[in-house]
Amino acid sequence: MSESVELIALDEPREGIPPVTNGDIEQVTAQLAAGHGPFSVDTERAMGIRYSDRAYLVQIRREGAGTFLIDPIGIEDRLGGLAQVLATDQWILHAADQDLPCLHELGLYPPEVFDTEVAGLLLGFPRISLQSEIAEVLGYGLAKEHSNSDWSQRPLAPALLAYAALDVELLLELRDELTAMLERAGRLEWLREECEEIRLRGPRPPKAQPWRKAARQAGVKDQRSLGMLQALWGARDELARQRDLAPEKVLPSKVMGQLALRKPRSHQDVENSPLLRSRARRRDAGAYWQAIAPVWQLPEEELPSRRFTDRQDPFPAVKQWKKYGADVAERWSVVRGAILTRADDLDIRQELLLKPLLQKHLAWDGWDDPDEIPVLLAALGARPWQVENAAPSIVAAAKRAGR
CATH class of the missing domain: 1.10.150.80 (HRDC domain)
Known part of the structure; x- marks a missing residue:
């Protein structure tokens, strides 16, 4: 579609904003079961805000049933019926590899996947966001200003609920158009193979030494400083887990790297560091010093090596x-x-x-x-x-x- 073509703005679901489902999950499950055809599915998380990548909202739409916004918090043990219904037909998602892990945590697994993002990639689209594909293929303009919102807050504002519902509003129409385009290009089987790999893909293995990126960014090369950065990383992660906050909100990685470069020699060195400007950061000085102090006693052979090989990409440059x-x-x-x-x-x-x-x-x-x-x-x-x-x-x- 030419960029000069005026898009049809879609600011609210055509059937209105659906209520949030939580305690009435069994009723919603029955309504979805009474519908027909594939399920359009999306999730909203609180990445960059909360510690985990759990789903704070699950959006599902099905022909003959409508759109549902499900708050899974507190009803995780009541989703068995929903899982059975969702296992009866294809799921349409955009960037399925981003949503499936948190859906798996809820016990929800698809029998088949149609990923509209992958379809766009296989068709050579220059832009593959959901907003871009819907504009290009269907001619609708969707706002995306709420994608980085705090979806863990309660209650969710009407604008957020409208945004969430719109994310599944047009997935079925988009799938049908993309399917026709892939068939004409002789690439529909390519999509099936890619989507099946995504569906069956196991959890992503954790990075062996995730703090190495912060070390490179801060220019940390000294082995003792590397050991301190590794220790600080672990201490920060534990604080973030306890508070259910994204680690960067507890202490930015850039600040950790700079602190490790300074190689503090006492609790006071950490607490008085100009890097810990805020009162909240200074409150954690004790935890950071407890992590750093033992590193001073480590023999050199027990400190992290200056060289590191990622086990996921073991090759040299x-x-x-x-x-x-x-x-x-x-x-x-x-x-x-x-x-x-x-x-x-x-x-x-x-x-x-x-x-x-x-x-x-x-x-x-x-x-x-x-x-x-x-x-x-x-x-x-x-x-x-x-x-x-x-x-x-x-x-x-x-x-x-x-x-």
């Missing part, structure tokens, strides 16, 4: 691959170049065609014969549509390069 042999660097050039070219031909993002981590694995591990590459990609976890579209380009490039 690509620009350093020549140090490990010309073959591995040349294979990377072959794989990367082929993927970029093929993704450009398909007008999709290269990371969608083949995850960079899989690209690295293939280039690093190598192959004895280029014709093995399709099998190797499948063994690495590439979906069939990815193998079908990526492997021929890599094979051809490898043979041209004599690799």
Whole structure:
């Protein structure tokens, strides 16, 4: 759709703002069961505000039933009936990988997923937010100014409830249009494979040393300071968990990095630090000192190493691959170049065609014969549509390069 086309503003659900469901969950479950077709599903969390990523609101819409806004707090043990109803048909979500983990916490699992964000990616949309896709495909303008609101507050303001309901208002219409577009492009099976992978995906493993990013940002390189930052990170996380606050609200990571650089030698050093300007931060000085103090006694061999390898991406920086042999660097050039070219031909993002981590694995591990590459990609976890579209380009490039 051209940007010059005037969008139809949609500020409130066409059927009005639905009430919030909590104690009457069984009645709402019965109404959803009496509807027909897939479920449009979304959640609202309080990321950046609360400690957990739990759902504070679950939005569900179904033809013949309407839209429901479910407050799951306090009724988590009463959602079994809802789970059974939701297991009877497809869920339509936008960015399903963001919503499914908190829905799983509530015991809610889909039998099939249609992800409108992934559909947009496979169609090569330049913008893939729900707002952008609805504008592009359906011609409606949705406001998104409440996306970062505190959804843990009670009661929720009418404007927030309208926003939440609108997030599922048009998902079915959007799914139908995107399905037709994918069918015309010959990419509907690609979507099915991607959505099934998302549906079955396990929990994301925690980062091995999440404080390393703060260390890099603050320029912390000294091992003793690294040990202090690691200790501060743990102390802050415990305070955040106890208070149900996002860790950054307890103490910004940037401030922790700067505090670790100073290597405080006493409780007073921590409490009087200009980094802890507010009274609330100074109240936590004791907890931070208790975390830091033992680090002074650690022998050097027990302090964190200056070098760190992420277990999820264990490879050295690509620009350093020549140090490990010309073959591995040349294979990377072959794989990367082929993927970029093929993704450009398909007008999709290269990371969608083949995850960079899989690209690295293939280039690093190598192959004895280029014709093995399709099998190797499948063994690495590439979906069939990815193998079908990526492997021929890599094979051809490898043979041209004599690799």
